[in-house]
Amino acid sequence: MPIQYTSEQLLELATAPLRYQTTVDSLLEFYGYIKQLWSRQAIKSLAHQHDLNLRITQDKLQFAQIAASIELDSYVxxxxxxxxxxxxxxxxxxxxxxxxxxxxxxxxxxxxKPLNGRQETPIFKVFGQPTTKDMLVSNYRKLRVKEHPDASSYPSDIASQRFAFLKSAYVGLLNGWDEKYNPTLTITQEELTKAIAAKLPFPASSFH
CATH class of the missing domain: 1.20.5 (Single alpha-helices involved in coiled-coils or other helix-helix interfaces)
Structure with a gap:
């Protein structure tokens, strides 16, 4: 497909006098462009509307000028x-x-039950902020596929480190879910503040 015409070019084609050979050449080129851009039915309909025989060069030129005006009206x-x-x-x-x-x-x-805020901690954000153990398991399975070193877009050494971190973090959350990490358990503000400030080896957002 040829490069699309600018509004200035369309205006020039629609209004240029036909007495110059350069104008004729430009309109014939634009006519070829329109034949690629428009459907056969659209071309046939416009030609019929203006009683144009597209086997005649002069009518092709007139058609091209009309088409340029239409394209200009719809130009964005x-x-x-x-x-x-x-x-x-x-x-x-x-x-x-x-x-x-x-x-x-x-x-x-x-x-x-109401949440205690632990779902807002960095480690929970890695796993999509799960609020139930089932969500944790489901989200980990998806991440495991995405972050596997064979599928990761990261260099192999970084990918292996990310995968190992992901697995270790998951096991820790899963094993301690009922006693510590369930976000519906009672937690002190001090514990929550410490958990939210925890630093991870990789940004939580990089897993999504």
Missing amino acids: EPSQLEAELETVKQELVSAKETIKKQEKAIALLKAG
């Missing part, structure tokens, strides 16, 4: 298109965050 500046795409991306991010919050709310209802 690249900067505007980028802005619209960025808006869509932000909306998608917002939608994902809403879904995450809803999932956490559902998990909280399943747990049946």
Whole structure:
């Protein structure tokens, strides 16, 4: 597909006089572009609407000028298109965050007890902030596949370290879940503050 025309080029094609050979050449080139861009039915419909015989060069030129006007009317500046795409991306991010919050709310209802804040600690964030043991197990299984050294996008030595850390952290959380790590257990503010300030060898966000 040829490079898309700018609004200035489309305006020039739509209004340029046909007495110059350069204009004729440009319009014939644009006509070829339109044949690739538009459907056969759209081309046939426009030609019929203006009583044009596209086997005749003069009619092709007139068709090209009309098509240039139509393209100009629907033209969107690249900067505007980028802005619209960025808006869509932000909306998608917002939608994902809403879904995450809803999932956490559902998990909280399943747990049946208020959370103590431990789900906000770095180690819990590594595992997607699970609020039940089942969530911890499920999230670890997904991370195990993603972080396996054979599948990781990190260099092999870093990937192996991340995988070992993930497994060790999971075993620790799983084994101590009922007595210590269940986020519905009673916890002091001092314990929670210490847990939130804990440093990990890798950023929790790098696992998602």
